[in-house]
Amino acid sequence: MLFDKVRVFAVQLDGARAGAEPVFHGGQAVAGRVLLELAGAARVGALRLRARGRARAHWTESRSAGSSTAYTQSYSERVEVVSHRATLLAPDSGDVAALPAGRHEFPFSFQLPISLVTSFEGKHGSVRYAITATLHRPWAPARRAQKVFTVIEPVDINTPALLEPQAGAREKVARSWYCTHGLVSLSAKIDRKGYTPGEVIPVFAEIGNGCTRAVQPRAALVQTQTFMARGACKQKQTVVASVDGEPVGPGRRALWPGRALRIPPVGPSILRCRVLSVGYSLKVCVDIPGSSKLLLELPLVIGTVPLRPLGSRSASVGSRASLLQNWGPGMEPPEAPPEYAAVVSESQLPAASPGPVPVPRDAGVTLEGPYFACLQEFRYRPPPLYSEVDPHPPSETGRPRCMTC
Template sequence: MSCKIFMDRGPHLSGAAVQGRLECVFHKSEKIRGIKLRVFGDERTEWIGSEQHYDEVTKRYETISFPLTGDNNLIDFELMLFGGVGETHLGPGTFNYPFTFQLPPNLPSSFMNNHGYIRYGVKAVVDIPWAMDYEDKMYFEVASPVDLNTFPMECFQPVSRSDSKTVCCWCCAQGEISLDININKTAFVPGENVKLFMTLTNMSNSNVDEVSAKFMQYVKSKVEHPHYEHKEDQYEFGFKTWSGVGAHGENQYDMEIPIPPQAPFPNLNRSSLFEISYDVEICANIDGCHSNMDLSFSIEIGHIQHQSQLGSNPLPPVEGIAPVYPPTTSGYPYPISQPTAPLVNTGGPNAGTQYPQPSQMPQPSGPPYPTGSNTGVVLPPDYQSVYPTGRPESSSSMKMKAAESHNHGDEAPSAPPTTDDLPPSYEDASKFEKK
């Protein structure tokens, strides 16, 4: 006797209906109590912790290792496929029992890293009285798309940020370096570009070797027993560099950092053991022993584009939710479920009903995902539409011009006008430029 679960691999949308069938093969008549299917979903984290303890016998400190864990149940319910009241005989023959169940809304996406997992599955049990039960288990993936239409409009407006520092040498101030950065918005979907406009003003005697920008993902994993701890992993999904600016110079940059369409962006908003966040980080690398200048923007990643961002230049349509779950990589080993089997129904007095064909299955009730030739994801507006009268002049640039107006012949020369060429004092900057 054997039993085996067959169902679509998915991923299945959170809140949608899931269908499958259980195939039971009896070589002879068997007495059973019932056939049931358990649907479960849980998240778990675990790693080894350590503590220092003083041993009174050896009069020495010793390191004691112990497991740290976190567990949380997400869903757990049962479906009775056959029987359940008293005992009955079944077989011989092959019997198919279709099943359908509804996933709760707002489930976190399936996920796995080196510290734990979020996992969903079904377990079938043929209950045999006074003997070993027949069982089968199968895991399936759940995708929970993030809808940017639920985000406030502030996430789709330009944001400005600035920073400055005084460069010193042997306790003597050499001048100020300033960064003024505008980002086009703070909420994106995979496949879009993060657009940055930056003004770098160098009023010091040091060169800025290069400017870099990168897109980072941070995943925090937490344990709760016997005490709370967390670990954070970071993943770099995009990195670009540009040439810097010489002493007493200024440069402006139009930057674009792509959001990779096939990178893993799971929805962990409803998870209690995992957190995920994203940053765009900009760094100005200052020559010499000076510390660099760093600025960052926290951004949100969703899967369903905001309606205000749809326009005349859409990205290629995204079918299904493939961008949410890329192929398995060493950094993100996603669980692999069993393949779908062809329909087999050999009949019999107690056989289950015919397994429904895909065309007869109800459509998922979860949020729609952009599909079709007339919809999709679009790039955000460029800076000419955001600033129709021209880009705003940075505060650092205005300060520099004010300083130049007070310069005299015995003072430091003013910065040269901004051109496409590098300043004279930074002739070798081109060797640092990376495309």
């Protein structure tokens, strides 16, 4: 039987290295080969290939109706983003083709759509891409080989919207058992909205404690997974990084002049998918003993294309100067953003398997993107003083000199 003669049946992708698989983006060509190694001559009906990409959301909710009646409501939605079919081997005449013993390779290639969603594995949904080869043979069940591949949607943080500073302020009256203890205020700023994994977010904050007990400030990077199906919505939030400040005593004020919060290896934001989305936010809060916490949330976007010095310097230098002016002492120049592939390694990708991939309960999904470039020698500095760059200072009379003097 052919089943006994098949030694190797697998799908391989071009560009694969030892321990690392290629990563693709929208509009790119996916090429590879199907390997078939036979121990002896065999008859084959056909060899077909199918590539699929699906975004899926699914969860259940238990509901009760009365004291003894309960039922479970299921929500499910699925979108197909890639669909490609090809026949790699078909008999010219007759129903079967005879293949000799040995190694056989069947190359394939297809083009991905321009706009694709980043591969993702979550608690209530996923985005998966896979190539399946099916070997049909007479008088025997079909044999299949599957290869999962990763897609990353480029998210460029050098756009004007993601270079804008984010700021906010909140305050509340601390109360406990109908007793007022004082006013607690919180103001926070960050220099831009877009960051990449491995970067440090400098958090500028001011905490005012007008109550009679010490309060504890904290900052955290939170990932929010949102799943949508049948008009319903399900969310899951996970803290991926956090930093604590020093307690602020009664009647005192504290200043964060750029407290560092490093972004760990997390997947990029998913913003354009009908069934799921992945968003990030910086949450700065003040824990008040005996009362609910004071919370301030600033939106973030985690991208894959790092900050460039030329295109972004003129757009964001003014915001950095205002931050330094408003928040007192300056901070040390941050390190250059690392390459996305250097932070999110191949070993942190989910294992390629035909079935569902297990996902850690409280961990972000990590992906790889080696095709994104990163400029290494970037150092961010505040703008120089006006007197240092003005080649025509005012004259002795107080009037500015003309350009021809």
